[in-house]
Amino acid sequence: MTAYAPPTPARRSPVRLDTDPYLSRYADRVTGLAASEIRALFSVAERPEIVSFAGGMPDLSVMDLDAVADLTASIIRDQGTVALQYGGGQGRPQMREALVDLMAYAGVPATADELVVTVGGQQALELIAKCFIDPGDVVIAEGPTYVGAVAAMNSHQADVRHVPMDGDGMRMDLLEDTLAQLAREGRRAKYVYTIPNHQNPGGVSLSEARRVRLAELAVEHDLLVIEDDAYGLLGFDGEVATSLRTLIPDRVVYLGTMSKTFSPGVRSGWIAAPTPVREKLVLLREAADLCPSNLTQLMIERWLTTQPWQEQIKRYRALYQHKATLMLDALASEMPAEVDWTRPRGGFFVWLTVPTGIDTSALLAKAIGRRVAYVPGRGFYDDGNGGDQLRLCFSFPPTDRIREGVSRLAELLHDELGLLRSVYGDDAPELAGRRGGGAGA
Amino acid sequence: MTAYAPPTPARRSPVRLDTDPYLSRYADRVTGLAASEIRALFSVAERPEIVSFAGGMPDLSVMDLDAVADLTASIIRDQGTVALQYGGGQGRPQMREALVDLMAYAGVPATADELVVTVGGQQALELIAKCFIDPGDVVIAEGPTYVGAVAAMNSHQADVRHVPMDGDGMRMDLLEDTLAQLAREGRRAKYVYTIPNHQNPGGVSLSEARRVRLAELAVEHDLLVIEDDAYGLLGFDGEVATSLRTLIPDRVVYLGTMSKTFSPGVRSGWIAAPTPVREKLVLLREAADLCPSNLTQLMIERWLTTQPWQEQIKRYRALYQHKATLMLDALASEMPAEVDWTRPRGGFFVWLTVPTGIDTSALLAKAIGRRVAYVPGRGFYDDGNGGDQLRLCFSFPPTDRIREGVSRLAELLHDELGLLRSVYGDDAPELAGRRGGGAGA
Numbered sequence: 005m006t007a008y009a010p011p012t013p014a015r016r017s018p019v020r021l022d023t024d025p026y027l028s029r030y031a032d033r034v035t036g037l038a039a040s041e042i043r044a045l046f047s048v049a050e051r052p053e054i055v056s057f058a059g060g061m062p063d064l065s066v067m068d069l070d071a072v073a074d075l076t077a078s079i080i081r082d083q084g085t086v087a088l089q090y091g092g093g094q095g096r097p098q099m100r101e102a103l104v105d106l107m108a109y110a111g112v113p114a115t116a117d118e119l120v121v122t123v124g125g126q127q128a129l130e131l132i133a134k135c136f137i138d139p140g141d142v143v144i145a146e147g148p149t150y151v152g153a154v155a156a157m158n159s160h161q162a163d164v165r166h167v168p169m170d171g172d173g174m175r176m177d178l179l180e181d182t183l184a185q186l187a188r189e190g191r192r193a194k195y196v197y198t199i200p201n202h203q204n205p206g207g208v209s210l211s212e213a214r215r216v217r218l219a220e221l222a223v224e225h226d227l228l229v230i231e232d233d234a235y236g237l238l239g240f241d242g243e244v245a246t247s248l249r250t251l252i253p254d255r256v257v258y259l260g261t262m263s264k265t266f267s268p269g270v271r272s273g274w275i276a277a278p279t280p281v282r283e284k285l286v287l288l289r290e291a292a293d294l295c296p297s298n299l300t301q302l303m304i305e306r307w308l309t310t311q312p313w314q315e316q317i318k319r320y321r322a323l324y325q326h327k328a329t330l331m332l333d334a335l336a337s338e339m340p341a342e343v344d345w346t347r348p349r350g351g352f353f354v355w356l357t358v359p360t361g362i363d364t365s366a367l368l369a370k371a372i373g374r375r376v377a378y379v380p381g382r383g384f385y386d387d388g389n390g391g392d393q394l395r396l397c398f399s400f401p402p403t404d405r406i407r408e409g410v411s412r413l414a415e416l417l418h419d420e421l422g423l424l425r426s427v428y429g430d431d432a433p434e435l436a437g438r439r440g441g442g443a444g445a
Numbered sequence: 446m447t448a449y450a451p452p453t454p455a456r457r458s459p460v461r462l463d464t465d466p467y468l469s470r471y472a473d474r475v476t477g478l479a480a481s482e483i484r485a486l487f488s489v490a491e492r493p494e495i496v497s498f499a500g501g502m503p504d505l506s507v508m509d510l511d512a513v514a515d516l517t518a519s520i521i522r523d524q525g526t527v528a529l530q531y532g533g534g535q536g537r538p539q540m541r542e543a544l545v546d547l548m549a550y551a552g553v554p555a556t557a558d559e560l561v562v563t564v565g566g567q568q569a570l571e572l573i574a575k576c577f578i579d580p581g582d583v584v585i586a587e588g589p590t591y592v593g594a595v596a597a598m599n600s601h602q603a604d605v606r607h608v609p610m611d612g613d614g615m616r617m618d619l620l621e622d623t624l625a626q627l628a629r630e631g632r633r634a635k636y637v638y639t640i641p642n643h644q645n646p647g648g649v650s651l652s653e654a655r656r657v658r659l660a661e662l663a664v665e666h667d668l669l670v671i672e673d674d675a676y677g678l679l680g681f682d683g684e685v686a687t688s689l690r691t692l693i694p695d696r697v698v699y700l701g702t703m704s705k706t707f708s709p710g711v712r713s714g715w716i717a718a719p720t721p722v723r724e725k726l727v728l729l730r731e732a733a734d735l736c737p738s739n740l741t742q743l744m745i746e747r748w749l750t751t752q753p754w755q756e757q758i759k760r761y762r763a764l765y766q767h768k769a770t771l772m773l774d775a776l777a778s779e780m781p782a783e784v785d786w787t788r789p790r791g792g793f794f795v796w797l798t799v800p801t802g803i804d805t806s807a808l809l810a811k812a813i814g815r816r817v818a819y820v821p822g823r824g825f826y827d828d829g830n831g832g833d834q835l836r837l838c839f840s841f842p843p844t845d846r847i848r849e850g851v852s853r854l855a856e857l858l859h860d861e862l863g864l865l866r867s868v869y870g871d872d873a874p875e876l877a878g879r880r881g882g883g884a885g886a
Contacts, residue, residue, distance in 0.1 A: 024721040025695075029635060029669055031579045031601075037728050061531055069525035077518035084510035088710035090502055123564060123734035130733045134600070138472045155732040159575070160472075194470060228470055254466075269529035269740040280465040287478050291596040292571045292733065293564035297741065299710040 032139070033161050042380065045368055049377035055409030056377040057396040060204060060352050062264055063327075066319045068311075072267075075306045076299075083302060091298040093290040094282075095121025095274070099301040102308040103274050107260065109314065110236050112247040114258070114276045120285045121296040125234050125261035125273040129156040131288050132230055132257060135281070136194045137162045144182055145197040146174050148355065148384030148393065150204045150232065153197055157386070164386035165193070171346070173210030174198060176217045183225050195228040195257075201245055202235035202351025205384050205395035209239075209349065212246060219251040232259045237317050239350035240325035254278055262304055264352075265317050270300035324352070324399050327406060331398040334407040338414035340421050345396075352399035357392060358417060361424045364394040367416070376412040473580070474602050483821065486809055490818035496850030497818040498837040501645060501793050503705055504768075507760045509752075513708075516747045517740075524743060532739040534731040535723075536562025536715070540742040543749040544701065544715050550755065551677050553688040553699065555717040561726045562737040566675050566702035566714040570597040572729050573671055573698060576722070577635045578603045585623055586638040587615050589796065589825030589834065591645045591673065594638055598827070605827035606634070612787070614651030615639060617658045624666050636669040636698075642686055643676035643792025646825050646836035650680075650790065653687060660692040673700045678758050680791035681766035695719055703745055705793075706758050711741035765793070765840050768847060772839040775848040779855035781862050786837075793840040798833060799858060802865045805835040808857070817853040 027035070049056045079087050094100070100116035107114050122128040129152060137143065139161035145153065147166025157164055165186070167179045179196070186192060198218070200210035210218070222229050231248045239245075249256040261273035275285055289295075307313055328348055335345055335354070344357045356378075358364065365380040381393030401409060468476070490497045520528050535541070541557035548555045563569040570593060578584065580602035586594065588607025598605055606627070608620045620637075627633060639659070641651035651659070663670055672689045680686075690697040702714035716726055730736075748754055769789055776786055776795070785798045797819075799805065806821040822834030842850060 026669070026719065026721050029577055030725065031575065031577055031582070033579075034576055034725050034729065037725060039724060039728060059531070064526040064529055067525065067529065069521055069529075072525065072529070073518040073521035076521055077514040080510055080514035080517055084508065084513065085505040088505055088508065088510075088513070088708035090500070090704075090709040126731075126735040127733060134472065135475055136470055136472055138474075141472070152732070152735060155728075159729060159732040228467070263531075267529035268531040269738055271734065271736075271738040278467065280467050283480060284471065284475050284478060287480060287596075288475065288600060291567075291593070291600040293568040293712065294593060295712075297710055297712045297738070300738065300740070 033159055037159075042365065042368060042383075045372055046377070048372055054372060054375045054377055055401055055405045055412065057398070057401060057409055057413075058377045058379050059400060060395075060397045061400040062268065062320065062352075063323055063400055064267065066323055067267065067316070071311055072303070072307070075310065076303055079299065079302045079306060087299040087302050089298060091295045091301065093295050094286045095119065095296050096298065096301045096305070098305050099296075100274075102305045103260065106308060107276070110233065110247070111244045112233070112236075112249055112258065112276075113253070114249075118276045118279065118282055120275045120277070120282055120289060121301065122273045122275060122289065123271045123293065123296065124263050124268065125232065125259050126152045126156070127289075127292070128259045128261075128273050128275045129153050129232070130159070131275070131285050131292065132195070132259075133157050133160045133162065134288055135284050136228075142186060142191055142193045143195055143197060144179065144193045145386075146199065146203060146206065147387070148205050148381060148390055149197065150199060151379070151383045153232070154384070154386050157197075162194075162386075166385055166387060166389070169203070169206050169208055171208055173200060173203065173206075173208055173214055174218070176214050176221065179218070179221065183221070193227065195230050196222070197230040197232065198248075199232045199234065200248065201233055202238060202348060202353075204234065204351065205353045205379070206355050207346040207348035207351060207353045209245060215246055215248060215251060219248060222252050222255045227255065229256050230259065231256050234259070234261050234264055235351040237265050238321055238324060238352075240321055240328070241349065242318070242321060249276065257281060265320065266304065266307060266313070270303055272296065272300055272304055321350075324350075327398045327401075327403060328354070330403065330406045331396065331410060334410035335414075338411050340414070340418050342421060343417060352397050354396045354398060356394050356396060358394070359421065359424070360392045361428070362417070362420050363391050365391060367420065371413060371416055374412045374416050376409045376416070378413065474600055478600075483806065483809060483824075486813055487818070489813055495813060495816045495818055496842055496846045496853065498839070498842060498850060498854075499818045499820050500841060501836075501838045502841040503709065503761065503793075504764055504841055505708065507764055508708065508757070512752055513744070513748070516751065517744055520740070520743045520747060528740040528743050530739060532736045532742065534736050535727045536560065536737050537739065537742045537746070539746050540737075541715070543746045547749060547754075548701065548717070551674065551688070552685045553674070553677075553690055553717075554694070555690075555699070559717045559720065559723055561716045561718070561723055561730060562742065563714045563716060563730065564712045564734065564737065565704050565709065566673065566700050567593045567597070568730075568733070569700045569702075569714050569716045570594050570673070571600070572716070572726050572733065573636075574598050574601045574603065575729055576725050577669075583627060583632050583634045584636055584638060585620070585634045586827075587640065587644060587647065588828075589646050589822060589831055590638065591640060592820075592824045594673070595825065595827050598638075603635075603827075607826055607828060607830070610644070610647050610649055612649055614641060614644065614647075614649055614655055615659070617655050617662065620659070620662060624662070634668065636671050637663070638671045638673065639689075640673045640675065641689065642674055643679060643789060643794075645675065645792065646794050646820070647796050648787040648789035648792060648794045650686060656687050656689060656692060660689060663693050663696045668696065670697050671700065672697050675700070675702050675705055676792040678706050679762055679765060679793075681762055681769070682790065683759070683762060690717065698722060706761065707745065707748060707754070711744055713737065713741055713745055762791075765791075768839045768842075768844060769795070771844065771847045772837065772851060775851035776855075779852050781855070781859050783862060784858060793838050795837045795839060797835050797837060799835070800862065800865070801833045802869070803858070803861050804832050806832060808861065812854060812857055815853045815857050817850045817857070819854065
C-alpha cells in the first residue's frame, strides 16, 4: 500500500523564522502553512500491524483488474498517439458524454458542454475556490467538512463559517442564523459548500425536506451552492437522493468524481456548472495544469461504455455496507457509553464524538501505540473545533480487522476515561455523554 | 487528433457586464479572464486540410506504443490495487528515484527527497506562482516566454517584467537594467523565470557565459531563479548545457517534465527545490489535487527502469532535427526578406518576427483561410508586445507538410507586404527589416 497522507495536517502554524531562509519570498497565503506532527504519525500508521481507519480510500479488491488492464492496453495500442498526447482543457467530448450518462444514473441532469473534467474532486474544489475566493471572503460549509475542501479554501485565505449537522445533515435553522449573522456584518458568503450525500466525514445525508429548504434559502438569499456529490451512488440501499442541481440548476456548481465508484488512480473528477462559470473554470484549469490526461479519460470512456460499471458500483455498495455493519456492531458492543457516533447509510465514514476531556489530536500517538489509527477531528474544521471528534473510515480496512481495530480504540478510550475519572471524579462535566451533539444520527 | 487549445488566448479582456450573472461573485483574479476569439480559430485549425504549426506537441509516431501498452497492462494486472489507488502528495519514492536518474542523464544533480511530482510542467508553474506571488508582485521573465507560465502568473495577478533575448538567450545587460529599475521603484522580483534550453517560444538557449553571469547576478541581487528545463534533453547535438541548479542550487527551483521526452498523456512533471520550498509545494499540491496518479507514475518508473528510454530520446532528437531543418530551409527559400526568425538547435519552436505593419493576431484568420496556422506572438508577453511576432512549431506537423505550410504562410506575408507597399511605398518604416531584433539567432 502506497503512502496516503490525507491533507488534514496541513494547517497554519507558527512561522518558523529560524529555519526557512525563503520566508520573505513566500506569498501571504503560504507563509504560515506547515506540515503538522500528525503527518509523521500517519506514515507510522501504514505498518501492517496497525489497523488504520485513517485514509478515506476505496477497497479495490473487488475491482476487475484484468478488465481494466485489457482495456487500457488496447487503448494504448489502438489510440496511443491520442492517449499519450495533450488534450483539450475542458476534457474530451466523449469523456464528458460518458459522464453525463453516469450523472443520469445518479438522477442528476447535465449536458456535456456544462462539464469540465478535473484531477479528481480535489482539483474541482481548488478551481472553485480560486474562481470565487478573494482573501478574507466568507464561505459557508458544514462543520465538520471535507479536509481537502478546507485545505483548498484555506490556500485562498477564505473565512470559513461552519454550520453544524445532525442526523439529517446541515441544520437549516443554523444556516439561517449564519446568514443573519453575515447580514449583520454587512457581508455575504461567496458560496455554501455542502456534501449532501453520505458526508465526509460526518457519515450523514441531507434530508429531502432540507434539500428543498436549502434551495429556498439559496433563492431567498441569492446564494451559490457547491454540491459535492462524491458519495451519491454509494448509498447502501442503492437509492439516490434529489440533487440540489435538480432543484436550483442556475445556483449550483456540481462536483463528481470517479475516485469512489471506479478508481482514484485515474485522478478524474468533474464539475458541472452554469456556462459563464464553466468558461472561467476551463481557463483556470488550463493555467493550473493545461489539460486532463487523455489516457485516463479514454480508460473511463471505455469503462463507462463497454464494461458493467453499474455492477461494479453494486459490488462496492455491498462491500461497504458489510464493512459499515461490522464497524457499527463493534462500536455498539465495545465503546464506552460516553462516546457517540453517526450511523452511515452509505459512503466511507463514521464520525465519533468523545467526552470533551479527551483531545483526539493528542490521543493519536497513543492510538498508534495501540496499533489503531484514525483522523483527529480538528482538520475537518477551520475554526479550531473538533478536538473531541474523530473520523473512522470503514471502506478500506480489511473486513477481518475492523472489529480488532475498534476494540483497540475502545480499550484506549476506556482507559482514558478511567484516567479522567481518577482525576475529576464521576461527575466531571468532561465526562458528560455527547449523544445528540455534533453530527449525531 | 484531439483538440489542443494552447492557453495563449486566455487573456484579460473587457468585463462583459451584460452577459454574466455570476460576475459579482468572482474573485478579483478571474473577473477579467475570458477566452479570446483566437481560441475559436484554433479549433478550426484542426481540420486536416490545414497545416498547423500552432500546438507545441511532441510527435508520438516514433514511440513504441506496444511496449507502453504491455508495461501498462502488466502494472494494472500485477500492482493494480496500488496503481488505481490514492498515493502520497509528493509522489512515489520510486518515481522520484527514477527522475533523479533522468536528471543525472541531463547533468542536473538532485536527491529524491528534493522532488515533488506534478501534473506536467504546467502544474509546477502554477504551484510556484501560488507559493510566491501576492497580487501585484513582480516576476521577471524572458520576453517572449511560455504562454502557460504567463497564464499561471496572471492567474495570481503578477506584475511580469520581460527581459528581451538574442541568439544567446536572455540578455544579462537588460536583466541588470530591469533589476536597477526595480531598485529605483523600491521593489524586488519574487523570482526570475527562465527556460534556458531551447526556449519556448524563442527557440534559443542561454549561453554558458550568461549562465555564469545569471548565477552571479542571483547572488548579488539575492534572486530566486525558476529554471524550466522542458527541452534540455532535446538538443539536436545531444549535448546538455550547464544547469543553473548546478551553479546556485540554493537559489534555483528546477522544473522538469516527461511531456517532451516520453508522453504528455501521462501528465507528469516535477519540481526540484530546496527543502523548505519543497515542503510548501507539497502542501499546495495536496490542496490543488491531493496526489499524482499512481498509475502514470508506475508507467514512468517502469519506462525509466526497464525500457531503452535514452534511445527514445535520441529518436525524438533526430526526428526534430530533421523537421527543424526542413522548416528552416523552407523559411530561407520562401520568406520575404523583411521577415526574421530564430535558428533553433533543439526543442520544438521557431520564432518569427515580421515587419511592424503586420499584426500577427489579426493575420491569423487570413492564415487559416490559406490553410496554415501558428500562434500569434502577443500571448507570449504579459505587456502587449509581440504583435509583430509569431511562433511556429516544427516538432508536431508531418514531415511531408512542413514546406507546404511554410510556403502558404510565406505567400500570405508576401501579399501583406505588397499591400503595405501599395499603401505606404517602399520606404515606410513599417517595412524595415527586423533582423537582429527580438530573439534573433
